[in-house]
Amino acid sequence: MKRRWIFGAAALLSIVLAGCGSSTEESSQSSKSAATEVTAEATTQTINYLNKEYTVSTEVKNIVAASLESMEDAAMLGIKPVGVLQVGGKIPSYLAEELTGAQLIGDKMEPNAEAILTLNPDVIVGSSKWKEDIVEKMNKIQTTIPYSHISTNWKENLTVLAQLGGKEKEAAQMIADYEEKATQSKAKVQEQLAEQTVLVIRIRGGVMYIYPADVYLNPVLYEDLGVPVPEVIAQVKAQAEISLETLAQVNPDAIFLQFETSENADAPQTLEELQSNPIFKSLKATQNNQVFVNAIEPLAQGGTAWSKMKFLDITVEKLLQ
Known part of the structure; x- marks a missing residue:
């Protein structure tokens, strides 16, 4: 009887250990899965702009400024886009110094999708003037933000571009300086x-x-x-x-x-x-x-x-x- 009890206890211990091993393995796999999810979540961010949400990388490096509006604001903020529009076959002269080094991507009505694709953009800052088919084409390349051409949206424009380029403080200061000067001059x-x-x-x-x-x-x-x-x-x-x-x-x-x-x-x-x-x-x-x-x-x-x-x-x- 004693030998049978020992054998039974040994068998039971084996089953328990096997169960523990399975549990440990499952726990390990679960931890890895959770870690992967956290990592995946950390690689993107959601940006709110004019009541819509856009998902972009947490580390935006390659910005394509596919509108003259975004090019002007990039010049103000000291952001260097990898791609910009051309006027007369070159970067507009009034922005050329600040945007030097950027590749030309076509004109404002329909930028060259192939040229943009070669730049491996993290985000495309387009125009609210674009037709739907152009927006759809650009979104197939990368998340495209339709930068507003409406003058009264200038603060929202500057702010979203500053978020993409890591220039939030500079943008806030520019807006404050402008409002102060306007107020002082208004009277x-x-x-x-x-x-x-x-x-x-x-x-x-x-x-x-x-x-x-x-x-x-x-x-x-x-x-x-x-x-x-x-x-x-x-x-x-x-x-x-x-x-x-x-x-x-x-x-x-x-x-x-x-x-x-x-x-x-x-x-x-x-x-x-x-x-x-x-x-x-x-x-x-x-x-x-x-x-x-x-x-x-x-x-x-x-x-x-x-x-x-x-x-x-x-x-x-x-x-x-």
Whole structure:
């Protein structure tokens, strides 16, 4: 009986040990699986931008700036994209120094997907102007953020790009500096320009255009500095043509006139013809030397930190005594 008990105890011990071994193995495998999940989670991050979420790498190194807006903000933040858009076959001259070394990826309407793919991007910062098929094509390459072309989204734009490039503190300081300067200048602007009519006019394809108060460079004038919104601006809902006759009726006190050669390839003489036109020469702005041609870079997109900060300085310099 004693021998049988010993044998039974030994068998039982073997079963227990086998069970422990299986449990230990399962525990080990479970731990490895959990560790793998943690590692996988740690390699990506979720970024919130204009009420949508985008998943990108936790270590974003290769940023493709596939919009002029993101290129301007990258230049402001000191971020070096690996790829940028071209204008006339090269990096736009006003951003060339800050973005030197970046590869060209095509034009703003439809960047070259093959060129972008070779750059192995961690994220593509595109444009909200893109059509759905372009967005879909870019998302197949890498997560694509449709950088807003709406001027009033400039803070959100700067902030999301700063998150991607590790420049959050710089972005926050830029926004604070801008708001402080605008606030300091606003009282003086409202005092001196209370009865003044100021317009931003952009010549494209040989035609003069104006924009709503919250579009292009206008928010700097009408929102941030408190310049009175002219009736002709209040009436438009999008980019709208303004004729020379209507401009004469408005008869503005000051005009910021934008003329970019690449946007007027079929009408290169438009600016000279306008300036020599008797009606234009009779305007109060012309008579008082308050027509400022390309006071800010004519390719400036308007709704970016770069554009707003430059135009704020220019507006204060040109319009205030």
